Amino acid sequence: MKVLEDASRGVSEGARVALGELGLPVRGTDGVLIVFWKEK
Amino acid sequence: MGAFETAKSCHAWQEEFVLACPVVPDADGTLFRQLTNGWVPCNILVGRDGTVLFSENEFDEAGYTKAIARLYEEPVRAPPEPTSSAIPRRGPSKAASVVILGAGAGGIVAAHHLRRKLPREHRVVVIDRSSEHLFASSLLWLMVGQRQIDQIRRPLGRLADQGIEFHQDEITEIDLDRRLVRTRSTTFNFDYLIISLGAQLAPDTVAGFDEMAYDLYGLEGCGRIRTALDAFTGGTIGVFVPSMPFKCPAAPYEAAFLVEAFCRKRGVRNNTAIHLFTPEHQPMPIAGPVVGEAIADVLHARGIHYHPLYTFKELRPDTRQIVASDGASERVDLLIGVPPHQAPEVVRSSGLLGVSGWIHVDPQTLRTEHDGVFAIGDITSIRLADGKMLPKAGVFAHAEAGVVANQIASEIRGRQSQASFDGKGYCWVELGDGKAGFASGRFYAEPAPQVRMFRPGRLWHWGKVGFEQWWLHHWF
Numbered sequence: 001m002k003v004l005e006d007a008s009r010g011v012s013e014g015a016r017v018a019l020g021e022l023g024l025p026v027r028g029t030d031g032v033l034i035v036f037w038k039e040k
Numbered sequence: 041m042g043a044f045e046t047a048k049s050c051h052a053w054q055e056e057f058v059l060a061c062p063v064v065p066d067a068d069g070t071l072f073r074q075l076t077n078g079w080v081p082c083n084i085l086v087g088r089d090g091t092v093l094f095s096e097n098e099f100d101e102a103g104y105t106k107a108i109a110r111l112y113e114e115p116v117r118a119p120p121e122p123t124s125s126a127i128p129r130r131g132p133s134k135a136a137s138v139v140i141l142g143a144g145a146g147g148i149v150a151a152h153h154l155r156r157k158l159p160r161e162h163r164v165v166v167i168d169r170s171s172e173h174l175f176a177s178s179l180l181w182l183m184v185g186q187r188q189i190d191q192i193r194r195p196l197g198r199l200a201d202q203g204i205e206f207h208q209d210e211i212t213e214i215d216l217d218r219r220l221v222r223t224r225s226t227t228f229n230f231d232y233l234i235i236s237l238g239a240q241l242a243p244d245t246v247a248g249f250d251e252m253a254y255d256l257y258g259l260e261g262c263g264r265i266r267t268a269l270d271a272f273t274g275g276t277i278g279v280f281v282p283s284m285p286f287k288c289p290a291a292p293y294e295a296a297f298l299v300e301a302f303c304r305k306r307g308v309r310n311n312t313a314i315h316l317f318t319p320e321h322q323p324m325p326i327a328g329p330v331v332g333e334a335i336a337d338v339l340h341a342r343g344i345h346y347h348p349l350y351t352f353k354e355l356r357p358d359t360r361q362i363v364a365s366d367g368a369s370e371r372v373d374l375l376i377g378v379p380p381h382q383a384p385e386v387v388r389s390s391g392l393l394g395v396s397g398w399i400h401v402d403p404q405t406l407r408t409e410h411d412g413v414f415a416i417g418d419i420t421s422i423r424l425a426d427g428k429m430l431p432k433a434g435v436f437a438h439a440e441a442g443v444v445a446n447q448i449a450s451e452i453r454g455r456q457s458q459a460s461f462d463g464k465g466y467c468w469v470e471l472g473d474g475k476a477g478f479a480s481g482r483f484y485a486e487p488a489p490q491v492r493m494f495r496p497g498r499l500w501h502w503g504k505v506g507f508e509q510w511w512l513h514h515w516f
Contacts, residue, residue, distance in 0.1 A: 011075055011076075011084055011092045011095055013092050013093065013094065013095055013394070013396045013423075014091065014092060014394060014395050014396075014400075015091075016089075016090045016091055016092070017075070017086050017090050017091075017092055018090055019086060019090060022071060022074065022075075023064070024064060024071075030087075030088050030111055030112070031085060031087045031088055031093070031108070031111045032085070032086045033083065033084070033085050033086075033104060033108065034075065034083070034084045034085075034086065035082075035083050036072060036075075036076055036082040036083075
């Protein structure tokens with residue numbers, strides 16, 4: 001997939017991500033907000 | 041999902057806020073590596089078709105909230121395919137019209153370079169709603185009484201002395217198919233178009249902003265801050281950034297430093313608390329951790345309360361409170377605000393905007409996907425190697441304008457242009473007390489921008505004064 005080739009640079013706006021293939025729960029949603037956080 | 045060391049923080053977050061959303065384990069960091077640039081926090085919004093609609097590192101809650109709202113709106117009308125009746129651009133042998141939208145930093149520089157390079161048979165036209173050019177960098181000095189309004193603006197009518205046509209008018213439509221721009225009073229056909237309209241400030245999108253806060257980015261707002269500071273006898277002063285992005289990354293910090301110095305000189309510092317609220321995780325994130333730490337150290341040394349990763353919720357003018365999404369509130373007697381930034385309405389309805397809400401351009405040539413149409417400065421969106429966006433700052437509009445003028449002039453004369461924007465920029469960071477810091481950077485460097493900060497001192501402050509004087513005299 002295009003986005004995996006640029007993994008070290010993160011996903012750019014406009015790129016396509018196959019969320020289902022990444023194992024993310026997306027069925028029946030209009031979109032997904034993915035949040036990466038870090039404990040203080 | 042957490043940073044891959046642990047899922048603990050995400051489960052705790054889910055529990056505390058009673059969230060129904062799933063926490064997906066990522067113990068080995070596979071998802072983290074595949075989707076992020078290695079920085080946290082990281083928020084990515086993906087639409088139902090898999091298109092990434094929003095991606096940022098700061099904690100721009102307002103930004104991704106807006107992006108989510110757009111998910112449920114009608115899709116932006118894509119520009120129609122050119123039909124067989126579309127007007128072709130004139131060839132290089134005929135007199136060309138170059139139309140420049142906006143007479144800010146980028147527009148003025150582009151106009152001057154084009155006028156110098158092109159014979160007079162070719163038109164160079166600048167359109168702006170204002171009759172004057174404002175050197176916006178000096179608004180901070182106006183705010184603390186170190187400048188008067190007439191010292192930092194110049195009449196745009198003077199452009200005519202240099203063979204540049206200036207039209208003061210409101211732009212109402214950009215018609216890319218017919219290659220024309222409509223204003224309230226007339227229509228301009230173009231062979232080349234440079235969009236340099238900057239970012240529109242939208243304080244009205246924050247309820248209570250006009251009632252409770254002063255606009256740091258406006259001429260009137262800075263004048264009102266000046267008046268308020270003159271009358272200030274003590275209490276709490278706040279500088280707040282409700283959302284990203286905003287132009288001039290140093291400005292909120294410079295405002296805090298200048299206000300702090302002002303209070304000391306006025307003898308009210310001992311009974312004044314100064315706070316800075318921002319969604320950024322550090323001062324000037326684009327400049328890297330070393331510069332960020334240096335600025336944070338100065339904030340601490342000056343006793344300015346710094347609230348990074350601040351999730352702004354609302355203003356309450358009746359009690360003069362600024363409230364975060366976790367319910368924490370601070371009463372502020374004098375509030376200085378960075379208004380939300382957005383693309384101007386005429387550009388939003390032109391079909392030129394990318395998913396970021398800004399015009400996507402080629403990083404080197406500043407060309408849009410439309411033949412002969414360029415965009416420069418704050419209206420553009422250019423992604424850097426580390427995933428962050430090129431900052432919105434006058435120094436880049438200035439440099440980009442020179443590149444675009446070179447390209448257009450070469451093309452009109454039937455030559456090949458080698459001009460290319462290299463992503464270099466610099467900025468001063470005013471510290472008050474007649475001192476400033478200075479940073480310069482190579483923002484197109486890989487894997488991340490390389491920024492160097494020089495030791496602060498009076499020399500840099502006088503350098504900024506010198507630049508201001510050069511600017512106002514050189515172009516006018």
